[in-house]
Amino acid sequence: MTAFVFGVFGLIVGSFLNVLVLRRGRAPLSGRSTCPHCGQLVSWYDNIPIFSWILLRGRCRACGSAISLQYPIVEGVTGVIFAFFSPLYSAAQHFPFPIGVLLLADYLTIASLLIAIAVYDLRTTYIPDTWVYACIALAFVSQFLTSLPQFDLAVVLLSGPAAAVLLFLVWFVSKGRWMGLGDVKLALGIGYLLGPLYGFIAVMFAFVLGAVVSLLILLPLPAIARFLSDWGIAHIAPSQSYTMKSEIPFGPFLIASCIFVWFTQIYGIPLPLFP
Numbered sequence: 001m002t003a004f005v006f007g008v009f010g011l012i013v014g015s016f017l018n019v020l021v022l023r024r025g026r027a028p029l030s031g032r033s034t035c036p037h038c039g040q041l042v043s044w045y046d047n048i049p050i051f052s053w054i055l056l057r058g059r060c061r062a063c064g065s066a067i068s069l070q071y072p073i074v075e076g077v078t079g080v081i082f083a084f085f086s087p088l089y090s091a092a093q094h095f096p097f098p099i100g101v102l103l104l105a106d107y108l109t110i111a112s113l114l115i116a117i118a119v120y121d122l123r124t125t126y127i128p129d130t131w132v133y134a135c136i137a138l139a140f141v142s143q144f145l146t147s148l149p150q151f152d153l154a155v156v157l158l159s160g161p162a163a164a165v166l167l168f169l170v171w172f173v174s175k176g177r178w179m180g181l182g183d184v185k186l187a188l189g190i191g192y193l194l195g196p197l198y199g200f201i202a203v204m205f206a207f208v209l210g211a212v213v214s215l216l217i218l219l220p221l222p223a224i225a226r227f228l229s230d231w232g233i234a235h236i237a238p239s240q241s242y243t244m245k246s247e248i249p250f251g252p253f254l255i256a257s258c259i260f261v262w263f264t265q266i267y268g269i270p271l272p273l274f275p
């Protein structure tokens with residue numbers, strides 16, 4: 001039941017995250033949603049997470065132009081992630097009031113910010129400073145609050161840098177060509193969120209994930225496109241496929257692996273790296 005409530009809350013938050021990502025630097029957050037093609041106000045019943053998109057078959061009710069798949073995907077992913085976070089509700093009750101409530105709100109805000117950063121980075125290959133600084137600050141607060149029973153200032157302070165130092169070196173050595181400074185800041189926040197050991201594991205796992213997915217995107221796609229064109233099945237210009245020069249953002253990999261490692265912590269799943 002808690003998972004269901006968390007999931008529904010996640011759907012609504014995901015709907016807001018779409019607005020946050022799409023309006024950043026363009027329009028105020030407070031205005032009602034309009035169709036980007038015809039400017040028609042979107043009524044509340046056409047603005048229900050996922051369901052409206054499916055009922056409208058992904059088209060604007062007024063002008064019929066396509067509504068981006070990003071809307072239902074971000075809503076659905078946020079809903080599922082929030083549902084998986086529902087054990088945090090009972091975990092929060094082990095902390096004295098109001099620390100448990102603060103921690104729960106803190107964690108859900110961090111998760112929302114991470115999802116927004118991942119989507120924004122995917123769209124623009126850029127990580128907004130204000131969002132990642134907010135993440136670092138909130139993650140630091142969570143590290144501080146959870147460490148209160150056996151408070152150790154060194155662990156609290158160093159967990160962020162421990163996770164970020166490797167990315168910082170990559171950024172420094174490559175003068176920002178292989179790694180953006182935004183990724184380094186993100187890793188700092190992930191370190192404060194997960195602690196020094198798990199933060200470091202999350203960064204390592206992001207490298208593996210990034211390498212595997214990049215190879216999957218870079219190697220077969222042009223080949224598949226050529227195969228389909230050669231056989232007259234579909235014509236995809238090879239230039240539309242990803243090439244080695246395409247900039248694949250690293251932020252989404254960091255965030256995906258952070259949320260994965262976070263889940264293993266929440267559910268007490270031992271990572272096979274440490275038998």
Ligand SMILES: [Zn+2]
Nearest residue numbers: 035038060063
């Ligand atoms: Zn329209």
